[in-house]
Amino acid sequence: MIRVVLPTHxxxxxxxxxxxxxxxxxxVTQRSILxxxxxxxxxxxxxxxxxxTYKRRAFVRFFACSQDxxxxxxxxxxxxxxxxxxxxxxxxxxxxxG
Amino acid sequence: MSGxxxxxxxxxxxxxxxxxxxxxxxxxxxxxxxxxxIYHLKGSPADPNRLYASQSSGWFGQIIQRSSDGGNTWExxxxxxxxxxxxxxxxxxxKFVYDTSPETGKPLTTHQxxxxxxxxxxxxxxxxxxxxxxxxxTVYAGVEDAALFRSTDGAQTWHELAGLRGHGSGxxxxxxxxxxxxxxxxxxxxxxxRIFIAISSAGAFRTxxxxxxxxxxxxxxxxxxxxxxxxxxxxxxxxIAMHPSRPSVLFMQKHWDVMRSDDAGESWHExxxxxxxxxxxxxxxxxxxxxxxxxxxxxxxxxxxxPDGKLRVYRSRTGGNEWExxxxxxxxxxxxxxxxxxxxxxxxxxxxxVYFGTTGGQVYASPDGGDNWAPIxxxxxxxxxxxxxxxx
Numbered sequence: 001m002i003r004v005v006l007p008t009h010x011x012x013x014x015x016x017x018x019x020x021x022x023x024x025x026x027x028v029t030q031r032s033i034l035x036x037x038x039x040x041x042x043x044x045x046x047x048x049x050x051x052x053t054y055k056r057r058a059f060v061r062f063f064a065c066s067q068d069x070x071x072x073x074x075x076x077x078x079x080x081x082x083x084x085x086x087x088x089x090x091x092x093x094x095x096x097x098g
Numbered sequence: 099m100s101g102x103x104x105x106x107x108x109x110x111x112x113x114x115x116x117x118x119x120x121x122x123x124x125x126x127x128x129x130x131x132x133x134x135x136i137y138h139l140k141g142s143p144a145d146p147n148r149l150y151a152s153q154s155s156g157w158f159g160q161i162i163q164r165s166s167d168g169g170n171t172w173e174x175x176x177x178x179x180x181x182x183x184x185x186x187x188x189x190x191x192x193k194f195v196y197d198t199s200p201e202t203g204k205p206l207t208t209h210q211x212x213x214x215x216x217x218x219x220x221x222x223x224x225x226x227x228x229x230x231x232x233x234x235x236t237v238y239a240g241v242e243d244a245a246l247f248r249s250t251d252g253a254q255t256w257h258e259l260a261g262l263r264g265h266g267s268g269x270x271x272x273x274x275x276x277x278x279x280x281x282x283x284x285x286x287x288x289x290x291x292r293i294f295i296a297i298s299s300a301g302a303f304r305t306x307x308x309x310x311x312x313x314x315x316x317x318x319x320x321x322x323x324x325x326x327x328x329x330x331x332x333x334x335x336x337x338i339a340m341h342p343s344r345p346s347v348l349f350m351q352k353h354w355d356v357m358r359s360d361d362a363g364e365s366w367h368e369x370x371x372x373x374x375x376x377x378x379x380x381x382x383x384x385x386x387x388x389x390x391x392x393x394x395x396x397x398x399x400x401x402x403x404x405p406d407g408k409l410r411v412y413r414s415r416t417g418g419n420e421w422e423x424x425x426x427x428x429x430x431x432x433x434x435x436x437x438x439x440x441x442x443x444x445x446x447x448x449x450x451x452v453y454f455g456t457t458g459g460q461v462y463a464s465p466d467g468g469d470n471w472a473p474i475x476x477x478x479x480x481x482x483x484x485x486x487x488x489x490x
Contacts, residue, residue, distance in 0.1 A: 007157075007158075008133075009133055009134065009155060009157070009158055010158060012132075013158075013161065013174070041177075042174075042176065042177050043161070043174040043177030045192065046159050046160065046161075046192045046193060047158040047159055047161070047192075048158070051192075051193045051195075052193075052195055057157065057158065057159060059156060059157040060157060060158070093157040093158070094157070
């Protein structure tokens with residue numbers, strides 16, 4: 001299972017505590033994780049990426065294994081430790097005001 | 099009537115304030131959706147337990163919330179995963195997509211940016227939700243960048259009424275300082291096909307065919323801050339109000355000037371009269387006296403606070419021109435809050451209640467038509483919107 005950490009606001013919106021665990025078919029990438037996330041939690045559609053263009057929202061960033069993956073192409077395979085469930089994929093709200 | 103429910107949207111969540119008909123003791127519920135901006139929430143006239151809320155965030159975009167129990171619990175319409183074989187769910191309650199169809203939306207490509215250059219329409223947020231007068235599942239949404247959407251399935255899916263942007267002047271609309279927002283939606287109770295809307299800073303518009311076609315209704319407006327002060331569009335209308343018994347009489351608070359129309363917007367005339375300043379944001383009408391109206395004068399467009407540090411609601415019992423200050427219970431020194439365009443409402447109890455919220459976090463109530471005021475709460479986050487439901 002893939003582990004995903006959501007920012008506080010989205011955890012509340014999805015009504016989950018702590019990490020989310022997702023089953024991801026095929027290659028584990030930003031896109032496949034977000035597809036699985038939105039399928040499991042439809043109320044999150046549009047909050048991480050645009051529902052039409054699928055572009056990442058401007059103030060959302062992605063991290064894993066101490067790496068900033070925000071600007072990686074969405075179909076680039078994520079680190080093996082994320083795919084193995086050893087490390088979480090982190091969705092983070094950018095620091096921008098209060 | 100058994101009581102009232104005041105729905106308050108703030109910069110950091112929603113609050114529900116409830117009282118019996120005396121309107122002296124209040125129960126405060128909230129914050130709902132803590133940390134999110136709640137631009138507006140409003141109840142259905144057809145089912146008072148059905149509420150809609152616009153929840154938004156600069157980080158995570160637009161969410162629509164719906165309650166079917168008067169605000170005790172909320173859900174994102176279409177946001178729950180449905181069992182097979184209905185998988186996957188629509189999940190489209192926050193999906194506001196401008197019409198780009200060849201039939202109606204193809205020419206609607208750009209509006210004007212602040213500097214006059216063409217700029218593509220970009221959805222930012224829902225400013226105002228207006229539930230149908232008769233169907234709890236039908237609700238209209240006024241959005242930024244300015245457009246009107248409608249849902250007929252309880253806010254699960256939204257469709258643009260593209261005839262508004264497409265009526266001819268859409269490419270010349272420009273944003274105001276707060277963005278190019280459609281903030282006012284008035285449904286005519288005597289004619290389900292007639293709707294009035296207002297956009298900052300394009301002006302007021304009317305449809306007589308349920309939203310298919312629209313026309314600007316800005317004749318008589320005079321705005322010195324635009325190249326042609328009497329242009330057909332381009333006026334920064336802040337708010338329009340109507341009494342349900344007289345739907346062809348409209349009252350407007352413009353960027354500057356308080357205006358009135360007696361012919362459903364065909365023409366407007368100024369009714370600022372003896373107001374200390376005619377700049378302001380909200381305007382509303384007494385529930386039982388169609389000629390009694392309320393405004394909150396603000397010093398100027400650059401000094402968004404009351405003149406002389408005195409928070410005064412002004413009431414006209416003559417449909418304009420002759421105004422009296424209402425001050426009892428309101429701070430009369432060192433007060434520098436603002437009252438935003440959607441932050442005033444009236445209830446329909448026998449003695450009409452008037453409510454407004456401030457950017458300082460106070461929500462004031464008057465149970466006697468404005469004669470006496472008292473704060474319901476003093477220290478909420480900045481108040482963006484106030485609506486009230488009169489409960490059976």
